[in-house]
Amino acid sequence: xxxxxxxxxxxxxxxxxxxxxxxxxTGIKQVVxxxxxxxxxxxxxFSGGKRDVAAAALRRSGAAYGELxxxxxxxxxxxxxxxxxxxxxxSETIADSGWLNMCPVGTVAxxxxxxxxxxxxxxxxxxxxWVEQGSxxxxxxxxxxxxxxxxMLAVVASLEGAFILARTQRSTAPILAGGRAMGAFARQLTAxxxxxRSDTAAPA
Amino acid sequence: xxxxxxxxxxxxxxxxxxxxxxxxxTGIKQVVxxxxxxxxxxxxxFSGGKRDVAAAALRRSGAAYGELxxxxxxxxxxxxxxxxxxxxxxSETIADSGWLNMCPVGTVAxxxxxxxxxxxxxxxxxxxxWVEQGSxxxxxxxxxxxxxxxxMLAVVASLEGAFILARTQRSTAPILAGGRAMGAFARQLTAxxxxxRSDTAAPA
DNA sequence: GTCTATATTTGGATAGAC
DNA sequence: GTCTATCCAAATATAGAC
Numbered sequence: 001x002x003x004x005x006x007x008x009x010x011x012x013x014x015x016x017x018x019x020x021x022x023x024x025x026t027g028i029k030q031v032v033x034x035x036x037x038x039x040x041x042x043x044x045x046f047s048g049g050k051r052d053v054a055a056a057a058l059r060r061s062g063a064a065y066g067e068l069x070x071x072x073x074x075x076x077x078x079x080x081x082x083x084x085x086x087x088x089x090x091s092e093t094i095a096d097s098g099w100l101n102m103c104p105v106g107t108v109a110x111x112x113x114x115x116x117x118x119x120x121x122x123x124x125x126x127x128x129x130w131v132e133q134g135s136x137x138x139x140x141x142x143x144x145x146x147x148x149x150x151x152m153l154a155v156v157a158s159l160e161g162a163f164i165l166a167r168t169q170r171s172t173a174p175i176l177a178g179g180r181a182m183g184a185f186a187r188q189l190t191a192x193x194x195x196x197r198s199d200t201a202a203p204a
Numbered sequence: 205x206x207x208x209x210x211x212x213x214x215x216x217x218x219x220x221x222x223x224x225x226x227x228x229x230t231g232i233k234q235v236v237x238x239x240x241x242x243x244x245x246x247x248x249x250f251s252g253g254k255r256d257v258a259a260a261a262l263r264r265s266g267a268a269y270g271e272l273x274x275x276x277x278x279x280x281x282x283x284x285x286x287x288x289x290x291x292x293x294x295s296e297t298i299a300d301s302g303w304l305n306m307c308p309v310g311t312v313a314x315x316x317x318x319x320x321x322x323x324x325x326x327x328x329x330x331x332x333x334w335v336e337q338g339s340x341x342x343x344x345x346x347x348x349x350x351x352x353x354x355x356m357l358a359v360v361a362s363l364e365g366a367f368i369l370a371r372t373q374r375s376t377a378p379i380l381a382g383g384r385a386m387g388a389f390a391r392q393l394t395a396x397x398x399x400x401r402s403d404t405a406a407p408a
Numbered sequence: 409g410t411c412t413a414t415a416t417t418t419g420g421a422t423a424g425a426c
Numbered sequence: 427g428t429c430t431a432t433c434c435a436a437a438t439a440t441a442g443a444c
Binding site: 099107111123127151161164167169177 | 224225226227228229303304305310311313314315317318319324327328331332353354355357358360361362363364365366367368369371372373374377378379380381382384385386388389391392393
Binding site: 231232233243244246247253254 | 436437438439440441
């Protein structure tokens with residue numbers, strides 16, 4: 001037994017509790033109970049205590065969702081179609097799960113942005129990673145750098161906000177509306193990029 | 205002294221602490237200290253304790269922001285312009301405040317959506333109020349009911365998410381990107397509504 | 409009704425046996 | 427290195443004096 005290492009079980013348990021309850025409401029004892037580990041284990045594996053474990057959980061979730069972003073967007077040549085499909089997929093997942101929070105990063109980020117500098121910084125790095133990854137994909141499909149960046153920033157913000165609204169209202173409508181809006185933005189930007197290209201290719 | 209009634213001072217103090225720390229991290233003692241009231245006052249004025257005070261704070265904030273939404277959007281005949289201006293205004297406010305959270309509703313909603321049914325319901329009512337108010341304005345400017353609703357839903361979600369990203373990254377970029385995206389969505393919807401009207405007026 | 413003192417539980421963290 | 431027992435501070439809530 002204990003096929004999975006203790007420190008990893010602790011991080012997984014923390015991740016799970018963070019997305020349901022957030023950082024402040026999650027107790028170290030809850031975490032070790034869920035992980036099936038004694039209290040002392042926390043401080044053996046994570047000398048920084050609760051904050052240290054939460055930091056590891058944020059980074060872990062960040063990496064996992066970074067991969068998901070790539071997998072969801074990559075199959076679509078059309079940027080707007082990819083974004084719309086991603087929002088639809090997210091709305092189905094959250095509804096099927098009974099409106100469970102998908103990812104702790106947004107929730108925890110909102111909670112600790114004014115009070116926990118270290119966790120705020122880590123959340124910022126995680127989000128930056130998503131934005132870099134997504135905007136690279138958009139650049140590869142022809143968007144200028146600044147537009148690609150703005151688009152992915154808007155997509156992440158819209159998704160995080162829509163998750164909160166969806167969980168609060170028990171409705172997929174906010175996510176679907178967000179997807180439509182981001183599709184409109186993507187189409188506006190791709191059209192502008194196409195115009196710029198044809199202008200350059202065949203100027204007046 | 206004590207010109208303001210005790211129960212109101214308590215609610216104001218709770219509101220302030222909620223937007224900085226969220227619900228779980230905010231203690232009743234912190235609230236009464238900030239309000240200059242003894243502990244007993246809480247349970248005299250709010251028999252439901254901490255949850256009851258937070259509920260009052262959420263409703264109060266909801267009403268205040270509902271008024272703000274109307275004030276920000278009303279001066280603009282063009283829907284997209286009004287939305288873009290509102291996002292720009294929000295980005296300036298949050299930067300000037302030193303990235304302070306503007307409103308507790310989004311933060312608390314994300315935190316308690318899976319754990320505090322009563323507060324979740326109240327947050328849902330507050331958000332519903334905003335969406336109803338905003339979409340009524342959009343309908344008055346010519347958008348069909350469903351589009352007006354989807355637009356305001358997307359705007360609120362985008363704004364809430366952008367606030368989290370802005371506070372986390374210490375940057376107005378997410379809010380400005382969100383504003384551009386919502387402007388694009390609004391223009392798409394207004395153009396579609398205009399086409400429908402001209403089709404009806406002069407059918408093929 | 410205002411406020412103080414306190415009951416009770418739980419929080420994070422540590423010491424030290426094994 | 428794993429785990430138990432415990433520390434101390436802080437949490438919410440209550441009882442009851444004034």
